[in-house]
Amino acid sequence: MANCQLLTMAARALITFSPMTDCLFCKIIAGSIPSKKVYEDEKVFAFEDIKPGAPTHVLIVPKKHIAGVDHLTEADTEVVGYSHLIAAKIAKERKLEHGFRTVYNVGPDAGQTVFHLHLHLLGGRQMHWPPG
Ligand code: AMP
Numbered sequence: 001m002a003n004c005q006l007l008t009m010a011a012r013a014l015i016t017f018s019p020m021t022d023c024l025f026c027k028i029i030a031g032s033i034p035s036k037k038v039y040e041d042e043k044v045f046a047f048e049d050i051k052p053g054a055p056t057h058v059l060i061v062p063k064k065h066i067a068g069v070d071h072l073t074e075a076d077t078e079v080v081g082y083s084h085l086i087a088a089k090i091a092k093e094r095k096l097e098h099g100f101r102t103v104y105n106v107g108p109d110a111g112q113t114v115f116h117l118h119l120h121l122l123g124g125r126q127m128h129w130p131p132g
């Protein structure tokens with residue numbers, strides 16, 4: 001393989017996995033800000049929400065920095081589905097057989113406050129619809 005191709009691949013890998021230095025959730029993933037870890041593998045990191053809105057409130061976060069659902073590209077489709085799979089696994093472990101909710105807040109109208117994609121997993125109480 002030509003040197004320039006190798007360099008391009010290395011640069012792409014660096015861009016994909018580099019944490020954003022000013023991103024709260026990148027810092028949590030890196031361990032430089034503490035969190036109550038629930039699950040981790042090479043693709044996602046899950047931890048307890050600091051201000052739980054239900055008895056179970058876990059955030060499932062891709063290790064790649066993505067600002068939000070409105071910043072997804074086709075390259076991100078797998079991790080979005082995978083995050084739901086992990087949410088269902090955690091729900092099963094927590095015995096949420098009566099149900100649970102998964103939510104992505106997108107943008108200011110939906111109340112998004114952290115601009116690193118995160119799937120909320122909420123459960124352990126009756127949910128209301130429509131949500132506030
Ligand atoms: P959103 O409003 O959808 O952007 O959700 C951000 C979530 O991150 C909120 O539910 C916050 O309570 C939660 N959060 C903020 N800071 C931390 C932290 N240091 N550790 C865990 N969860 C956090």
Ligand code: ZN
Pocket residue numbers: 019020023024025026027064065066115116
């Ligand atoms: Zn980030």
